[in-house]
Amino acid sequence: MSYITKPVARHKGDRTNGLGLTTRDYEGSMSTLCAGCGHDSVTAALIQAFWELDVEPHRVAKLSGIGCSSKTPTYFIKEAHGFNSVHGRMPSIAAGANAANRDLLYVGISGDGDSLSIGLGQFCHAIRRNVNMLYVLENNGVYGLTKGQFSASADIGSKSKKGEVNRQGPIDPVSVALTLGATFVARSFSGDKQQLVPILEAGLEHDGFAFVDVISPCVTFNDHVGSTKSYAYTRTHMHEVVQTDFVPIRSEIRTEYAEGTVREVKMHDGSSVRLRKVDDDYDPTDRHAAIEYLGSVADQGEIATGLLYLAEAGEDLHRFSATVDQPLVSLGYEELCPGSEVLREVQKEWW
Amino acid sequence: MVTSGDFGVNDFAFKVATVNGTGSASANGLLLQALFRMGIPVSGKNVFPSNIQGLPTWYEIRVNKDSYTARSPDFHLVVAMNPQSYGRDIEEVVSGGWILYDDTKPLEEELVRDDVTFLGLPLAEMCVREFEGSRTRILMKNITYVGALVALLDIDVEVVKGMLQEKFSHKQHLMEANFRAIEMGASAARERFDCPLPIRLERMDATSDCVMVTGNAAAALGCVYAGATVGAWYPITPSTSLMDGFTEYCERFRVDPETGKKKFCIIQAEDELAAAGMVIGAGWMGARAFTPTSGPGISLMSEFIGLAYYAEIPSVFFDVQRTGPSTGMPTRTQQGDLMLTAYASHGDTKHIVLFPADPKECFEFAVAAFDLAERFQTPTFVVSDLDIGMNDWMIPRLEWDDEYRPDRGKVLSAAELEEAESFYRYLDVDGDHVPYRSLPGVHPKGAYFTRGSGHDKYGRYTEGSDEYIEVVDRILKKVESAADSVPEPEVLAGSHGSNGAGPSSRGELSNGAGPTSYDARYGLVSIGGCHWAVLEARDELTRRGLDVDYLRVRGFPFNQTVEDFLVGHERIFVIEQNRDEQLRKLLTIETGCPKEKLTSITYYGGQPLSKGHVLEGLAQHIDVPPELLPAGAAP
Numbered sequence: 008m009s010y011i012t013k014p015v016a017r018h019k020g021d022r023t024n025g026l027g028l029t030t031r032d033y034e035g036s037m038s039t040l041c042a043g044c045g046h047d048s049v050t051a052a053l054i055q056a057f058w059e060l061d062v063e064p065h066r067v068a069k070l071s072g073i074g075c076s077s078k079t080p081t082y083f084i085k086e087a088h089g090f091n092s093v094h095g096r097m098p099s100i101a102a103g104a105n106a107a108n109r110d111l112l113y114v115g116i117s118g119d120g121d122s123l124s125i126g127l128g129q130f131c132h133a134i135r136r137n138v139n140m141l142y143v144l145e146n147n148g149v150y151g152l153t154k155g156q157f158s159a160s161a162d163i164g165s166k167s168k169k170g171e172v173n174r175q176g177p178i179d180p181v182s183v184a185l186t187l188g189a190t191f192v193a194r195s196f197s198g199d200k201q202q203l204v205p206i207l208e209a210g211l212e213h214d215g216f217a218f219v220d221v222i223s224p225c226v227t228f229n230d231h232v233g234s235t236k237s238y239a240y241t242r243t244h245m246h247e248v249v250q251t252d253f254v255p256i257r258s259e260i261r262t263e264y265a266e267g268t269v270r271e272v273k274m275h276d277g278s279s280v281r282l283r284k285v286d287d288d289y290d291p292t293d294r295h296a297a298i299e300y301l302g303s304v305a306d307q308g309e310i311a312t313g314l315l316y317l318a319e320a321g322e323d324l325h326r327f328s329a330t331v332d333q334p335l336v337s338l339g340y341e342e343l344c345p346g347s348e349v350l351r352e353v354q355k356e357w358w
Numbered sequence: 359m360v361t362s363g364d365f366g367v368n369d370f371a372f373k374v375a376t377v378n379g380t381g382s383a384s385a386n387g388l389l390l391q392a393l394f395r396m397g398i399p400v401s402g403k404n405v406f407p408s409n410i411q412g413l414p415t416w417y418e419i420r421v422n423k424d425s426y427t428a429r430s431p432d433f434h435l436v437v438a439m440n441p442q443s444y445g446r447d448i449e450e451v452v453s454g455g456w457i458l459y460d461d462t463k464p465l466e467e468e469l470v471r472d473d474v475t476f477l478g479l480p481l482a483e484m485c486v487r488e489f490e491g492s493r494t495r496i497l498m499k500n501i502t503y504v505g506a507l508v509a510l511l512d513i514d515v516e517v518v519k520g521m522l523q524e525k526f527s528h529k530q531h532l533m534e535a536n537f538r539a540i541e542m543g544a545s546a547a548r549e550r551f552d553c554p555l556p557i558r559l560e561r562m563d564a565t566s567d568c569v570m571v572t573g574n575a576a577a578a579l580g581c582v583y584a585g586a587t588v589g590a591w592y593p594i595t596p597s598t599s600l601m602d603g604f605t606e607y608c609e610r611f612r613v614d615p616e617t618g619k620k621k622f623c624i625i626q627a628e629d630e631l632a633a634a635g636m637v638i639g640a641g642w643m644g645a646r647a648f649t650p651t652s653g654p655g656i657s658l659m660s661e662f663i664g665l666a667y668y669a670e671i672p673s674v675f676f677d678v679q680r681t682g683p684s685t686g687m688p689t690r691t692q693q694g695d696l697m698l699t700a701y702a703s704h705g706d707t708k709h710i711v712l713f714p715a716d717p718k719e720c721f722e723f724a725v726a727a728f729d730l731a732e733r734f735q736t737p738t739f740v741v742s743d744l745d746i747g748m749n750d751w752m753i754p755r756l757e758w759d760d761e762y763r764p765d766r767g768k769v770l771s772a773a774e775l776e777e778a779e780s781f782y783r784y785l786d787v788d789g790d791h792v793p794y795r796s797l798p799g800v801h802p803k804g805a806y807f808t809r810g811s812g813h814d815k816y817g818r819y820t821e822g823s824d825e826y827i828e829v830v831d832r833i834l835k836k837v838e839s840a841a842d843s844v845p846e847p848e849v850l851a852g853s854h855g856s857n858g859a860g861p862s863s864r865g866e867l868s869n870g871a872g873p874t875s876y877d878a879r880y881g882l883v884s885i886g887g888c889h890w891a892v893l894e895a896r897d898e899l900t901r902r903g904l905d906v907d908y909l910r911v912r913g914f915p916f917n918q919t920v921e922d923f924l925v926g927h928e929r930i931f932v933i934e935q936n937r938d939e940q941l942r943k944l945l946t947i948e949t950g951c952p953k954e955k956l957t958s959i960t961y962y963g964g965q966p967l968s969k970g971h972v973l974e975g976l977a978q979h980i981d982v983p984p985e986l987l988p989a990g991a992a993p
Binding site for chain 2: 081338
């Protein structure tokens with residue numbers, strides 16, 4: 008029995024959001040992941056983000072590929088349609104779905120095996136195509152369901168549970184996303200909800216492909232000494248270069264920063280993202296500088312986190328396809344069929 | 359007496375041999391179009407290389423007053439413009455035929471045949487004299503051979519000029535150059551040869567209800583008329599022109615005149631895997647979505663096809679077959695994907711497949727495919743081939759019923775979901791094996807998890823045997839029940855339709871039951887583009903008193919008419935274009951007919967089937983009148 012319905016528990020005093028919903032209303036089924044799995048913390052952060060943004064549950068489309076990470080869409084928003092597709096191919100499903108219905112809020116959950124090995128091509132092309140979605144990569148450096156093989160994000164020198172040392176260089180999804188022109192690139196840690204929630208919120212509001220790499224340790228196969236994706240290692244080596252605050256429309260700014268350290272970026276819906284540089288010489292709006300800086304942080308063995316790069320989304324799939332504003336699925340057949348008269352005319356060209 | 363078939367007025371075949379990339383395609387199109395406009399039934403086969411420039415290429419034209427349009431390999435005239443392929447081209451002319459060639463350079467002696475007439479014209483020299491610039495001279499050489507054919511075959515020069523006027527109405531200098539080339543070729547031919555040749559043309563009125571179009575263009579238009587809004591693809595010969603056509607028609611008929619915005623979205627994917635994923639994503643959202651591809655693409659899409667099958671997502675796949683396996687011969691035709699499409703993907707799968715025989719059916723079956731995909735919530739294939747897809751075919755004018763509305767199948771609206779007590783995606787509520795479907799974003803009650811992993815009838819993940827079996831068994835019954843909804847096979851029994859000249863029938867989409875008893879001993883079964891050669895062969899047999907019944911499969915799963923036909927004959931000959939007898943195998947697997955009863959006649963060399971293949975194949979097994987067989991082909 009792999010399917011466990013989660014009872015909806017309501018408590019007096021649960022806070023409600025603008026739609027009158029509590030965080031419970033954004034939950035899904037009971038998780039079947041290992042106790043302590045980083046992915047469950049990401050799920051919790053997502054639930055928090057959706058709730059805070061007053062998202063209508065049934066207007067969300069949640070998609071995934073295959074793997075532990077890809078199970079997680081089951082664990083949030085049960086009133087949203089979900090699609091657990093095939094290994095590494097979620098981006099194409101999301102692109103087609105988005106092409107057909109641009110009005111939904113798309114969230115794709117993937118893993119390092121799913122996005123960086125079998126699905127690296129689709130991941131790259133979703134960035135290039137700028138599919139309007141939040142893309143979360145739950146990154147643990149290991150294949151969990153097949154019991155502990157290294158993934159393509161495993162660092163050189165990282166040790167497997169059986170003691171094997173990885174010698175192949177990692178594919179860093181943040182560098183890939185930056186290089187390919189993604190306009191929203193972040194990295195966070197499943198163990199840092201404070202940091203993760205505002206990043207997810209900003210990503211959901213971003214009008215284009217928003218990429219969030221979340222270091223999300225695997226407690227069963229990759230949380231030991233010698234692993235560079237363990238809780239302990241990530242905590243010690245995490246280096247927050249930008250602090251992010253997401254300010255919904257008409258909300259008050261919650262944190263005060265010293266003048267000159269904060270850059271405010273307006274989102275398309277009127278909300279804003281406030282980025283506070285922790286590192287003085289870091290500019291989260293300069294792509295080339297960001298690539299260089301992140302490389303130097305990595306060389307020092309540290310994991311740069313925060314909303315690392317943010318720009319105007321530019322042309323997305325719909326803008327460069329010049330599609331109509333309303334979702335294609337909402338067009339009536341009468342608007343789509345040219346009719347018998349046109350067929351007669353067209354055939355005059357057929358000699 | 360020529361060795362194979364009579365020829366003469368409005369009944370012959372000829373072939374133009376040129377170099378790829380020299381502009382001969384438009385000259386050959388001009389020829390085909392001119393004959394069609396003279397009211398003469400005609401068919402053209404472009405035999406081209408996988409190459410941009412430099413390799414030999416051929417264009418074959420068959421003229422037939424009785425409207426037989428299958429390929430004829432008996433060329434009465436070869437226009438040999440490519441010294442690279444002289445040897446083969448000269449060899450292919452029937453005894454008593456003609457060879458028009460460029461005698462600017464003399465022909466090597468060993469190429470000369472004494473049973474054919476060589477017609478030499480110094481085309482290159484004439485063009486050097488008449489035109490400036492090497493590119494113009496090369497292009498005009500093509501138009502000059504068209505001019506020579508105007509005289510040799512008695513093509514109506516006014517028709518040719520009319521077409522050039524339409525084509526170059528805004529380019530006066532090009533029109534004049536083309537006119538000059540036509541005149542130059544025609545007068546040179548008249549000066550030197552006795553024009554016209556015995557093979558020649560006479561105006562007819564046999565094409566006024568017809569159009570000339572490729573299967574890919576017709577299928578593309580079918581997608582527009584079906585209301586498809588999302589097309590995803592990866593370029594691959596010979597399917598590329600299908601998406602080119604869809605793009606062109608959408609740009610014309612689907613752009614909002616006020617905003618300039620498009621009521622369609624076409625995505626050129628990174629590969630065929632992604633193209634299939636996009637179609638499935640869009641189908642999940644409720645859009646009519648499709649992808650055109652060829653066999654190699656279907657191989658790559660197979661994983662996703664299984665997902666769409668198991669998760670029950672409407673999706674339409676066009677497979678314009680080419681010669682396999684692997685890369686095979688990308689510019690040659692075959693029917694090698696019958697088994698592949700019928701059962702694409704791992705695990706137990708079975709799909710709805712439609713087999714058009716010409717561009718008319720490409721149009722109609724495209725529309726039918728979207729209806730079937732949505733009614734049965736499953737991947738649906740339209741399987742044509744390079745010959746149907748890329749060559750120009752003469753077909754009856756297409757018609758459209760403005761009353762048509764898409765069959766969206768069982769899709770629940772927001773109001774229906776609101777009313778419903780409960781909704782479970784994979785529950786067989788009506789007992790017809792087709793569950794109700796909800797679309798994302800419509801209503802919270804409609805939410806469910808679409809997955810390719812094991813699920814029970816409520817849509818929940820399962821690894822339980824009984825729950826799993828219940829769902830996959832229902833899906834099998836669902837797909838099998840589509841047998842009565844796919845296009846009915848075309849059945850020609852007795853001497854029906856073959857009393858007069860010309861192909862006896864053209865199948866209509868109908869769902870009536872076929873005959874259940876037959877008088878003839880033998881039955882022919884065929885599929886797709888084989889139809890026209892089979893029809894021609896059968897008509898010849900019937901005219902000589904040998905009655906053979908004929909059934910053309912148009913859809914899979916097979917319905918009762920197919921089974922009755924197999925049962926109703928002593929012996930069945932299955933005619934198809936692949937090595938492995940794929941149709942015969944499918945018939946054996948899917949019907950109760952013992953396999954010994956089915957004999958295969960296959961041709962799989964990459965050219966379209968011709969009646970000779972059929973008659974020679976039959977002659978291996980039954981007594982075929984020897985006059986129908988090429989010399990030396992009798993058993």
